[in-house]
Structures are given as structure tokens and as C-alpha cells.
Amino acid sequence: MIGLFLIVTIAGKRVALPASTVESVVEIDEIEAVPLVPRHIAGLFALRSRVMTVIDSSASVDGSRLERKDRTEAVIVNCEGHGYAILVENVDDVVQLTEPVMPCRAVLQPGWARVALGVIEIDDETLLVVDPAALVEGSEVSAAA
Amino acid sequence: MDELLVDFITETRETLETLASEIVAWETAPSDRALLDSIFRFVHTVKGSCGFLNLPRLGLLSHAAEDVLADCRAERLLPDAALVTAVLAVIDRISALTEALESGEAIIDDDAQLIAALRPGAAAPAQNPLFAPSSAPAAAEPETLAQDGEDETGGRMVSQQAPSAPARGSPRSIRLPVQLLDRMMAGVSDMVLARNDLSRRLRDNGADPAIDAAFERLTLCIGEMRESITRTRMARIENLFSALPRMVRDVSAELGKRVVLEIDGNDVELDREMIEMIRDPLTHIVRNAIDHGIESPGDRVLAGKSVHGRLRVSARQAGNQIAIEAVDDGGGIDADRLLAKAIENNVLSAEKAVGMSWHAKLQLIFTPGLSTAQNVTSISGRGVGMDVVRANVERIGGLVEVDSRPGQGTRLSMKVPLTLTIIPALTVSAGGHQFAIPRSAIDELVRVNGVSARLGDLGGAKVVNIRGRRLSVVMLASFLGLESQRPDDQLTMVVLKPAGGDIFAVAVDEVHDHEELVVKPAAPALMATGIYAGTTLPDNSHPMLLLDPGGIAQMAGLLGQSVEADDIIPAAGVVVDTTEPTLIFRDLDNVERAIQLALVERIDEAPAHSIAFSAGRLRISRDDKLVPLMSCGPIGDRASFRVLRMSDGNMSIAYAISEVIDIVPMDIACEPAIEPGLVAGVTLVDGRPVELIDIHWLFAEASRDDIGPAHQPLCLLSDSADPWSRQVLLPLLRSAGYRVTFPDHADANEADIILTGAEADDRIERARDLPMIHLTTHRDDSRPDRVYRYDRKGLLETLRRQTGGRRRAS
Structure with a gap:
């Protein structure tokens, strides 16, 4: 996997999302909560005329909930025909990489291991590459909560 | 054209x-x-x-x-x-x-x-x-x-036909890629939102009449445009269904069958693309139902069914699917014959056929080259059809299912995905959230006010009593884990009737508006909850979820029963709003009478020997059960006659008639009878007076004195050898509603009372410590417990008293 990566902050960590999966980055103002859904589903959000399902990335990774002040920026992705807005704490940068994604050798926490695709090196910093589809899916823990 | x-x-x-x-x-x-x-x-x-x-x-x-x-x-x-x-x-x-x-x-x-x-x-x-x-x-x-x-x-x-078409007519329709239409739709939706935004800003900045007028015009244009763009994609399923009555009429006429078609769900809207895709399959299914399903009138009568076959075609939106069903009450599919045919045609090996379930056998109907039709007709029956139906429906991501019971009917259901739908919906709120409820599932709205609708508690479950009808209630807010913002007595009940389920009520905080909503499938995680049917974006641009009434009923534990036999036979629907299908028949006294068809479970031919006079009334036996037999007069000495079997859900009764005349849709309103009785009133059918049976009276009359055999007191006749006891006394007791036994019978110990004729038996029978009646041959024996044996009234009176009034006075 070579190419563009979007560097965002999820659950307090800087991670990379493959830019090819990302439609756009938007500001989110109002989220309509939805009862009786898994914990990582934050609600619904209207992006112009499209209804997006909002994903709480934090809940998806470690089961915690994003604070209200952090619910402002979202990455729009499309999974199996449905649009999702993945809430992220911060959108930092877009980087172009020439190196391929390397397998991750460290033992990750289960929540991270589930969403990780590999690691990339940027300016001496090692970043986890995260699969947006896995974030959308949510973990067993969050589903049970 | x-x-x-x-x-x-x-x-x-x-x-x-x-x-x-x-x-x-x-x-x-x-x-x-x-x-x-x-x-x-x-x-x-x-x-x-x-x-x-x-x-x-x-x-x-x-x-x-x-x-x-x-x-x-x-x-x-x-x-x-x-x-x-x-x-x-x-x-x-x-x-x-x-x-x-x-x-x-x-x-x-x-x-x-x-x-x-x-x-x-x-x-x-x-x-x-x-x-x-x-x-x-x-x-x-x-x-x-x-x-x-x-x-x-x-x-x-x-000339095959000569329509008034322009010479070599160029078709006034063009084909467009669906993606283009989708882009147009999205564009128009965005335009509406931009308009709403602009409208807000205009309001905030104070109005300039000139701008307002221009804005009004823009609004109108956008509205019209949205309407027409939406129509490019959506059509009511009525377009598909409107062809059915004619088709059913023609096909049934050709086959000499009588079919009553009921259509339900005309207002379900779906993608034009889908409508076109299911047109052929539906045509096939309906033809098949008439050709192979519904029997000829003669066969139907023999099978004890009404002369008119019933075919109900319905569409409803269920979850993120549109379900289209064709249910007939015909002969059903003989799955075993299907299997035999499959083996004969080498579709299936005999080994594989072993142990196949009924359902699995039924699925063979979808195998190419298989048909159980005896004759090839121009309608259907050449082993083509069902396999084509399945192929067509599956190509659009749909599903075809068949369910059938021999002699009872067949249900074919197609489920096609709901790609995009406009649903008339009611918007409600509960616990601060807004939801939409499909209007098709709503029976009525009732405000809880303590008069016509009372909310009550029944063992922890909420029930609402609406005009005497008790319904289960789902408190929507707490059901969704939310906090209701209103006290219980200010809620509004939305009475829902999900397809195939029981009627129930959902309590909501507030009812807002009727809206036509464009519904799209929700994300899988939302659909997985089972209570949402899709998402929608109303004009206020706050996304909203469409609730799935069937799913809610299921989650709340209000249903979950599988398809029962009586589900296959559709409940008699209302053909036109104010009329009900009504059965006209000739009664035993040659008077034409009518009864609501919905209440008649079936029409049977009953032989005279199935009737017995027991427990004080005529009863007819069937399937080892005795059912009260009512009639307008004496049955006479016919060898057999017809009976209408009716049920109020609790008890069954039979009503003897002479013959069935017809089934007609009829307005139940009639001239009431002067006093309560068998006849509720009289009405005119084709200019002839027809008496309408008072069913309430009939059931009341039948249940007035209906005691099951288990509750009938058991009389022990002490002298089993005495011909008088056996031949004179026994029939009298039986016809009066008592059971009879003898000392050497197994159930002698359960006797409630002893009847004895001879003094000698006295000592033995006293040991049983039971009330005893001595039947004497002397008219003027006045000792207690002595009854002259031909004093019928006295005997029955004493019996009644002695058995402790177990038998209610008639």
C-alpha cells in the first residue's frame, strides 16, 4: 500500500488512514442520536442530502466515548454502499509515502489490533495504519455495551 | 394507447x-x-x-x-x-x-x-x-x-388492432441510466436544503418584498422539480396491481373458475426499475394460483370450501424490503407429487429424496422443467414459470418463497430490496427523539384521556383499553431506553397493525405530522437492531429513522408465532370500505338469509348420522368433537345437509342450511328486526329481501347452555341387567345431558349420583356414599328420594337438585 495517507488522531493516538478510502473530511455540527444501537454508533448526520451514520472512533477502538468538544471533525467513508462519518479528534495532515506499509510486529491492544492494517514511518515517527471499514464495524465490546 | x-x-x-x-x-x-x-x-x-x-x-x-x-x-x-x-x-x-x-x-x-x-x-x-x-x-x-x-x-x-396511433409511431419514452437519475435526485435534494438555508437567512435579515416574491417562485419551482424527479424513479405498485383484476377475470373465465381477488397495499411505492422487474414474476404467480391453485367450483364445494376461490395479492413494506404476496385458498401444492416428478425427470436422485422435509420438497417447484399440471393450457403449466420467476427475482437481489398446505392453499411471497422508497409516514416523538412510522401500518391514533382510551397495568405489562378493546402497549420511550417527557396520561397511542402480526399500540409523547418521506436503507448496524426500517431526511434536514412496526412487535415479545394454518387462508378482507363479503344461502325454511362470510370458517356437507341430540340440544360431531348445531327450524329427515361452521375464536357452532346461493359484497346496514332473535334484520339483495342472521344471538343461544361432556354429571344405573334401565331410562338421561354408567363399568367410581329401581340393591349402593334416587313403579310413593319412574319432570328436577346444581338450570 503506497500512496496518500490522511493523518488523524483517534483515541488520543496519531494514526494514518489510507486516503483512497476517504471521500472527504467535514465539519460536523449536529448529530441525531439513535437509541438501541451499538455503542460506537454515535448517531446520524445529514451531509447535504445524504444521511451518514456517525461512528465514534474512540468507542470503536477502546470502548470509551468521545467528548462532545471532540465531535466536530469527521472523515467520510463509504462502506458497502452506505456512507459513514467517522468522528476523529483531530485531522493533522495528508502525507505522500513511497514506502510500502509494513506489517506491525508489536503486540497491540485488542481494540487496536482489530483495526490495524500495518505501520508506516513518517519523519522518524511510526504510525499505525487503520482500516476505516474496521472502525465502522465496531468491536465486539462496543457492540455488547 | x-x-x-x-x-x-x-x-x-x-x-x-x-x-x-x-x-x-x-x-x-x-x-x-x-x-x-x-x-x-x-x-x-x-x-x-x-x-x-x-x-x-x-x-x-x-x-x-x-x-x-x-x-x-x-x-x-x-x-x-x-x-x-x-x-x-x-x-x-x-x-x-x-x-x-x-x-x-x-x-x-x-x-x-x-x-x-x-x-x-x-x-x-x-x-x-x-x-x-x-x-x-x-x-x-x-x-x-x-x-x-x-x-x-x-x-x-x-389488422391485429388499430389504435389511434400516429403512423409508425416513434415511442414517447426514452431510456436513461439509473445513475443519472440518482445524480439528479441527489442534486434536487441538495437544492431543497440550500433553499431552506437561504430561507432562514432571508428571515434573519429582514424581508424585502421583491426578494421574497422571487424566493417564493424559486421555492415553487424547486418543489415541482423535486416532485417530478422523484416520480422519475418512484411509482406506486398500483401500476403493477391495476392489471390484475382484468387478468384474474380473464384467466378464471377461461378456466371456468370463480375467483375473488383482493388487492392490498396499492399505495406502496417502489422503484420503477423494481416494478418492471417484478411484473413478469407476479404475472406468472397469479396465473399459477388460478390455474393450479384454485379448484373448480365443483371441487371447491366438495372440499367444503366456498364456491369462490380467494386470491389475495398484497404489497407491504417490511423492514428494508418490499414483500409482495399472492395467497390463494386453493388446493395447495402436492409436494409428494412434485418429488415423484422430480425423480422421474432425473432432476433429483431417489436417494437424495429420502427424508426431504415438506418444505424442501415444496422448493422443487422452482426447479426448471418441473410442473405438476396435468394439462397444458394456454395459461400455464409447462414447467416453465416458477424457475423463471425465481431467476428474475433473484437477479434483483430478491427472494421467492413458497408455502403450501394441501387442500388449504398456497402462499407465494416475493421479497425485493427496498432501494429507495417514498413512504407516507407519521412523524412522532418519544423521549426527545423523532421517528417516522409507516402510515400503512397505522390503524388509528388515540389520545389517552381516561374515557375512550385508558392505560392500565396488567402484571407489569402495559395495556390500553380503547373502546372496550384491550391492546398491548409498547411504551416507545422506555422501549428505546429513553426517558419519556410526558406523564403516562398525556401520551398518544398509535395503534399499529403490522402485516402478519397482532394489533398493538405504541405510546408516543407526541404526534407531529403526516409526511411523504424518501426512505433509504440504513447502515447494517442500525438495521441489525431489528426495529428500524430505514433512514430519511425530512425538510428540516434532521435525519430521522423509520420504525419497523413488525420488528418492534417482535422485539417487545408481542409476536413471534410462526405461520399458522389460518394464516394461509387469508382472513376475509373488506372488498370495498363499507361492504363485507356476505354469504347468501337458502335456509331450511326456504327463506334466503345472509351471514358475514368472515365469520364462516367453512361450509360442510354433513350426513344425518353425524347429528345427535345430547345435553339438551342438537349437536353435530366432527373430528371427534361435538359442536352445537343451530338451525332455524326442524332439520327434518334429510339424509344429509349443509352446515355453516362458525367460530367466535372461542367456541364453534354449526348452522344447518339448505344450500349456498352466492357470495356478494354487501352493506351490513339493514332494517333491524323488531325483537331480538335469529334474524338481525332484513336487507335487499338484487331486489330480493334477504334476512341477515344475528350472529351475536346465535352464539349467545349456543353458549347459553353449553356444557362439555366432562362437566356432565355421571349417573350410575344400579341394575345393568334391567332392560328398562337400559332402554328407557338411559336415553332419557342422555338426552337431558347426563352421562350414564353401570356398576361393572370402569368409570362407575366417578359417578355423581345413583339411580336404582330395586330395593335389594339399596345396601350395596349405599356404601358408595352418593346421593341416590329410587325409581318406583308406584305413582303415589311419597318417601323422600323416591320418584315415580314415569314422572319425567320430577325425575329430572330431583336429579338436578341431587347433583348439586352442577348442571346450570336451563
Whole structure:
């Protein structure tokens, strides 16, 4: 996997999302909560005329909930025909990489291991590459909560 | 021109276009099965449509070609070059006739030769159909459509039909890629939101009348545009269903059957694309139901069913699917015969067939080349159809299911995905959230006010009593884990009637508005909850979820029963709002009477010996059960007669009649009778007075004194050898509603009372410590417990008293 990566902050960590999966980055103002859904589903959000399902990335990774002040920026992705807005704490940068994604050798926490695709090196910093589809899916823990 | 005809022309033309290359390929490889199949399906479809559109020439041609091709498929005939040429000539003619339908041109009619050429040994026909150049015939009345079927032999010039169409009409429809329409729809939706935003800003900045007027105009334009763009994609399923009554009428007339068609769910809207995709499958299913499902009137009567077969076609939106069902109350599918046929046709090996469930056997109906039809008719029955139906429905991501019970009927359901739907919905709120509820599922709205609707608690479960009807309640807010913002007595009840489920009520905080909402499927994680049917974006641009009433009922534990037998037989629906299907019959006293069909479970032929006078009334036995038999008068000495079986859900009764006359939709309103009795009132049917049976009175009368055998006191007759006891006393007791036993019988110990005639037995029987009645032969024996044995009244009175009034006084 070579190419563009979007560097965002999820659950307090800087991670990379493959830019090819990302439609756009938007500001989110109002989220309509939805009862009786898994914990990582934050609600619904209207992006112009499209209804997006909002994903709480934090809940998806470690089961915690994003604070209200952090619910402002979202990455729009499309999974199996449905649009999702993945809430992220911060959108930092877009980087172009020439190196391929390397397998991750460290033992990750289960929540991270589930969403990780590999690691990339940027300016001496090692970043986890995260699969947006896995974030959308949510973990067993969050589903049970 | 008739819309259906236009559809037929377009469809046939398109199929011919796609088929063109296959026809050529078939010519070079006549034995190729796949090519043969697709050509066969084409002529089969044309045949089906013709029967229904009344196009006899096309019908004859396609039927003939289908016959030959069916023989090829069954390998009774080997396709050779001559046959291929003949079939191609027929297909060319079909194509020419189809074009002629639109242009109104006349085509020379040498169809008979073409048809003759199809048969083996025939000389090859003229290579190309002759287009007879002619002046277009004068525009004819629509009724003359294809009325030229009477004499179609020879080279007579006959026009298939002559609609008032422009010469060589260019079609007034074009095809567009769906993606383009989607982009247009999204664009218009965005435009609406931009308009709303602009409107807010204009309001905030104070109004300039000139800008306001311009803005109004813009609003109007956008509204109209949205409407028309939406219509490009969506259509009411009515478009599909509107063709059914005529089709059912024609098909049933041809087959000599009587069918009452009920259509439900006309206002369900779905994607035009979908409607087109399910048109053929539905046509097939409905034809099959009439041809193979519903029996002839004679057979139906013999089977104890009403003369009219019932076919109910319904559409409803369930979850993220549209379910279309055709339910008939016909003979059902004989799954075992299907299996036998499958083995015979080598579709299935005999080993595999072992241990197949009924359901699995039924699924064989979808196997290509299998049909249980005895006769080939022009309607259906050549083993084509159900496999095509399944292929078509599955291609659009749908599902076809069959369920059938022999003798009871068949249910075929198609489920197609809801790609995009406009649903009339009610918006409500509960616990601060807004939701939409499909209007189709809503029965009524009732505000809890303590008068007509009272909310109560029943063992922890909430129930609401609406005008005497008790319904389970789902408190929507707490059900969703939210906090209701209103006290219980200020809630509004939305009474829901999910398809296939029991009626129940959902308590909501507030009801807002009726809206037409564009519903799209929600993300899988939301659908997985089972209570949402989709998402929608109303004009206020706050996304909203559409609730799934069936799902809520299921989650709340209000349903979950599987399909029961009485689910297969559709409940008698209301044909027209104010009328009910009503059964008119001739009663035993030769008076015409009527009864609501919904209350009649079935009509039976009952032999006289199935009737017994027991427990004080006439009863009829069936399936080892005694049911009270009511009648307007004495039954007389007929060998057999008809009975109407009715049930109020709790008890069953039978009503003896002379004969069934008809089933008609009837307004139940009538001139009331002067005093309560068997007849509720009188009404006019076709100018004849018909008395309407008072069913309430009938059930009241039947339950007045209905005691099951277990509650009948048991009389022990002490002297089993005494002929008088056996032959005189016993029948008297039985007819009075008592059971009888003798000392040497097994149930003697359970006796409630002893009847004895001889003094000698006294000591023995006293030991049983039971009340005892001594029957004496002396009229004036006045000792207690002594009853003169022919004092019927006294005997029964004493019996009643002695058995502790176990038997209620009648």
C-alpha cells in the first residue's frame, strides 16, 4: 500500500488512514442520536442530502466515548454502499509515502489490533495504519455495551 | 394507447433485440440447451401476455412455437434446420405483429401456414413475413382490439388492432441510466436544503418584498422539480396491481373458475426499475394460483370450501424490503407429487429424496422443467414459470418463497430490496427523539384521556383499553431506553397493525405530522437492531429513522408465532370500505338469509348420522368433537345437509342450511328486526329481501347452555341387567345431558349420583356414599328420594337438585 495517507488522531493516538478510502473530511455540527444501537454508533448526520451514520472512533477502538468538544471533525467513508462519518479528534495532515506499509510486529491492544492494517514511518515517527471499514464495524465490546 | 399494451410492445421489442444474437446462434447450434431455453422463455412470455392482453394472433403463434420448443426441451423432438427456420419465421412474425400493434399497419395473415410449418415434415415456409403495404386502417374503437380472432385463416388481410396511433409511431419514452437519475435526485435534494438555508437567512435579515416574491417562485419551482424527479424513479405498485383484476377475470373465465381477488397495499411505492422487474414474476404467480391453485367450483364445494376461490395479492413494506404476496385458498401444492416428478425427470436422485422435509420438497417447484399440471393450457403449466420467476427475482437481489398446505392453499411471497422508497409516514416523538412510522401500518391514533382510551397495568405489562378493546402497549420511550417527557396520561397511542402480526399500540409523547418521506436503507448496524426500517431526511434536514412496526412487535415479545394454518387462508378482507363479503344461502325454511362470510370458517356437507341430540340440544360431531348445531327450524329427515361452521375464536357452532346461493359484497346496514332473535334484520339483495342472521344471538343461544361432556354429571344405573334401565331410562338421561354408567363399568367410581329401581340393591349402593334416587313403579310413593319412574319432570328436577346444581338450570 503506497500512496496518500490522511493523518488523524483517534483515541488520543496519531494514526494514518489510507486516503483512497476517504471521500472527504467535514465539519460536523449536529448529530441525531439513535437509541438501541451499538455503542460506537454515535448517531446520524445529514451531509447535504445524504444521511451518514456517525461512528465514534474512540468507542470503536477502546470502548470509551468521545467528548462532545471532540465531535466536530469527521472523515467520510463509504462502506458497502452506505456512507459513514467517522468522528476523529483531530485531522493533522495528508502525507505522500513511497514506502510500502509494513506489517506491525508489536503486540497491540485488542481494540487496536482489530483495526490495524500495518505501520508506516513518517519523519522518524511510526504510525499505525487503520482500516476505516474496521472502525465502522465496531468491536465486539462496543457492540455488547 | 393502453399503457399495458405499450409496456408489452416495449418489452417484446427489447427482448427481441437482446434475443437477436441468440436466435442466430441457435440456428447454427439447434441443440444448445441454453439458447433453446431463452428462446422458449421468450415465446412463453409473449404467450402469457397475449392471453391477458387479448391478442389472439400473437397468442396462437406463440403458443404453437412454445409447443414445438417444449417438445425440443423434453427431447421429444430434435431441432433440425427446417424447424429452426420455422420457429424463426414465427418469431419474425411476432416481431412484425408487435410493431404493427403500434403503427396500426396491417400484416398479411398467413399465420396458419407458419404454424403448420412448425410441425415436423412440413415444408419450409416462406422465408420472410410479408409486410403488406397498406393504408393504415381507420382508427377503431378500443373494443375492436383483436376481435378479428373469429376467422383468421388464409391470406386475409387482418389488422391485429388499430389504435389511434400516429403512423409508425416513434415511442414517447426514452431510456436513461439509473445513475443519472440518482445524480439528479441527489442534486434536487441538495437544492431543497440550500433553499431552506437561504430561507432562514432571508428571515434573519429582514424581508424585502421583491426578494421574497422571487424566493417564493424559486421555492415553487424547486418543489415541482423535486416532485417530478422523484416520480422519475418512484411509482406506486398500483401500476403493477391495476392489471390484475382484468387478468384474474380473464384467466378464471377461461378456466371456468370463480375467483375473488383482493388487492392490498396499492399505495406502496417502489422503484420503477423494481416494478418492471417484478411484473413478469407476479404475472406468472397469479396465473399459477388460478390455474393450479384454485379448484373448480365443483371441487371447491366438495372440499367444503366456498364456491369462490380467494386470491389475495398484497404489497407491504417490511423492514428494508418490499414483500409482495399472492395467497390463494386453493388446493395447495402436492409436494409428494412434485418429488415423484422430480425423480422421474432425473432432476433429483431417489436417494437424495429420502427424508426431504415438506418444505424442501415444496422448493422443487422452482426447479426448471418441473410442473405438476396435468394439462397444458394456454395459461400455464409447462414447467416453465416458477424457475423463471425465481431467476428474475433473484437477479434483483430478491427472494421467492413458497408455502403450501394441501387442500388449504398456497402462499407465494416475493421479497425485493427496498432501494429507495417514498413512504407516507407519521412523524412522532418519544423521549426527545423523532421517528417516522409507516402510515400503512397505522390503524388509528388515540389520545389517552381516561374515557375512550385508558392505560392500565396488567402484571407489569402495559395495556390500553380503547373502546372496550384491550391492546398491548409498547411504551416507545422506555422501549428505546429513553426517558419519556410526558406523564403516562398525556401520551398518544398509535395503534399499529403490522402485516402478519397482532394489533398493538405504541405510546408516543407526541404526534407531529403526516409526511411523504424518501426512505433509504440504513447502515447494517442500525438495521441489525431489528426495529428500524430505514433512514430519511425530512425538510428540516434532521435525519430521522423509520420504525419497523413488525420488528418492534417482535422485539417487545408481542409476536413471534410462526405461520399458522389460518394464516394461509387469508382472513376475509373488506372488498370495498363499507361492504363485507356476505354469504347468501337458502335456509331450511326456504327463506334466503345472509351471514358475514368472515365469520364462516367453512361450509360442510354433513350426513344425518353425524347429528345427535345430547345435553339438551342438537349437536353435530366432527373430528371427534361435538359442536352445537343451530338451525332455524326442524332439520327434518334429510339424509344429509349443509352446515355453516362458525367460530367466535372461542367456541364453534354449526348452522344447518339448505344450500349456498352466492357470495356478494354487501352493506351490513339493514332494517333491524323488531325483537331480538335469529334474524338481525332484513336487507335487499338484487331486489330480493334477504334476512341477515344475528350472529351475536346465535352464539349467545349456543353458549347459553353449553356444557362439555366432562362437566356432565355421571349417573350410575344400579341394575345393568334391567332392560328398562337400559332402554328407557338411559336415553332419557342422555338426552337431558347426563352421562350414564353401570356398576361393572370402569368409570362407575366417578359417578355423581345413583339411580336404582330395586330395593335389594339399596345396601350395596349405599356404601358408595352418593346421593341416590329410587325409581318406583308406584305413582303415589311419597318417601323422600323416591320418584315415580314415569314422572319425567320430577325425575329430572330431583336429579338436578341431587347433583348439586352442577348442571346450570336451563
